[in-house]
Amino acid sequence: MKSKITPHFSTSLLLPIDIDGLSYGRFFFKTLQEIYPELMPRKYGNTEPLKNFFDGDIEKMLSSCWQPRSASPYRSHQFIWKPQVKSTEAFWSFSGLHGKQKLHSDLLIYGKPKKFRIADIKSLYCELIKHDPAEIGHIHVLAEPELNHYKRYYREMLWCLNIGFSTLELKKYVPNLAWGTFFGKPYIEMMGLEKLLKTPAYLVERWGDGVYIQITEHIEDTFQKYEEFDKLRTQIKEYLGRQYFFSPDLPKSEYRVPNFVFSCDKEQGEKI
Numbered sequence: 001m002k003s004k005i006t007p008h009f010s011t012s013l014l015l016p017i018d019i020d021g022l023s024y025g026r027f028f029f030k031t032l033q034e035i036y037p038e039l040m041p042r043k044y045g046n047t048e049p050l051k052n053f054f055d056g057d058i059e060k061m062l063s064s065c066w067q068p069r070s071a072s073p074y075r076s077h078q079f080i081w082k083p084q085v086k087s088t089e090a091f092w093s094f095s096g097l098h099g100k101q102k103l104h105s106d107l108l109i110y111g112k113p114k115k116f117r118i119a120d121i122k123s124l125y126c127e128l129i130k131h132d133p134a135e136i137g138h139i140h141v142l143a144e145p146e147l148n149h150y151k152r153y154y155r156e157m158l159w160c161l162n163i164g165f166s167t168l169e170l171k172k173y174v175p176n177l178a179w180g181t182f183f184g185k186p187y188i189e190m191m192g193l194e195k196l197l198k199t200p201a202y203l204v205e206r207w208g209d210g211v212y213i214q215i216t217e218h219i220e221d222t223f224q225k226y227e228e229f230d231k232l233r234t235q236i237k238e239y240l241g242r243q244y245f246f247s248p249d250l251p252k253s254e255y256r257v258p259n260f261v262f263s264c265d266k267e268q269g270e271k272i
Contacts, residue, residue, distance in 0.1 A: 007143035007223055010110040011121055012164025013134050013182070016262045018095045019105045020077070024132075025066040028092075029058050031127050036120040039090065039109065041081035050082060068094060087112045095262065102262045103167045104135065110163070113141045118180075118219055122212070125182065129208035135260065136165050136187065139180035139214075143223030149230065156246045173246045173255045177233050179219050184210040186258030191240060201236055 019025070033040055041054040046065055054061055068077040080091040088111030095105040107128075109121075121139060128134065140161045150157045160166070160175040169175050183196060188210060196211040197204055203214035215221075215236065221229045237245045243256045 005144040005147060007113050007141050008110065008162060009113040009116055009141050009219075010108065010162060010164060011116075011137070011139045012106060012108045013125055013128060013137035014104040014106050014165055014167070014170075015095075015128075015132055015134050016104055016260060017132050018263075019092065020067050020094055022062050022066060025062040025079075026058065027131060028128070029062075031131075032124065033058075035124045035127060036117070038085045039083040039088070042084050044079070044081040046078060046080065048080065050080060054081070083109075085111070085115050088115050098168060101168065101171070102260075104260075104262075106164060106166075108164045113219070122180075126207050129182075129184075129210065133184055133209055134182065135184040136170065136174075137182035137184075138164060138178035139219070140178035141219050141222045143226075145223050145226035146230070149226070153246070153248060156248075167260070170260075171257055172252075173257065174244050175246050177213070177215065177237060177245070179216065179222050179229070180212065180214045182207060182210055182212045184208075186260055187211075187244075190256060190258045191244065195240065199236055200239060201232070 017024075019028075029040070041061065043050040044052050044054055044061055044065060052061070052065065066079055077094040077096070078091050079094075080089070082089055088109065090107075090109040093103075093106040093108070096103055109116075118139065125134070125137060138161065142158060142161045146161075147154070147158065157176045160169060161178055165175070183191070188196065193211070196213070197206075199211075199213050201213050202216050203212070205212045205214075213236070215232050216225070216229055218224075241256075242250060243254055
């Protein structure tokens, strides 16, 4: 008998800023504590297995693990935590370099779908985006129907729906639309604000200086009503423009991608 694949929830948010200062860590965890306290850490650290237990002292946690121990921009630094809600995990990947390419700071939270409150995830992102504009984000449940449909193009189209978008992919194309996708300023400038606001989706909202697009009402539609969900997603990609999204039959020369601007603070930016 063929075993069924357990649905996998993931959500991510990419920021064009360095977050290694303690002030950002303070802001993030205080915001998380206020909006979605169940996602506060049980255990935390920089590598698995996690050995530090969170005792409610945010300053103590940040001083021990938040900031990179190396000054090298090439070193990958992560802050990992297991939330109070079991069967979930979360981490921040800090901005750095891949060769000569600058990478975004990246928040990823994942686990079993029933463990998460989507409304609180969206409220959290709205607050984060008010503090520092994000460039792209996603909310999605990846399950068997979608995996079977696009298994030939898993790396190109589904990897992002499993572990979030990556800077290196986004410099080639947007791999796919998630059930909920946030497009920040670089995509507003490229696709057009009015175009995005008129997207034929269940929900379209302004979040800060970006636009959040939600394909259907219920996130379970990604597997309970997959054919209907994917049809709507395809229509939305056609409406926004095939040149922005991965397509097996689209020549590389026809893709359009934004110019990402990375900064160490809100005043100074550098085009990479």
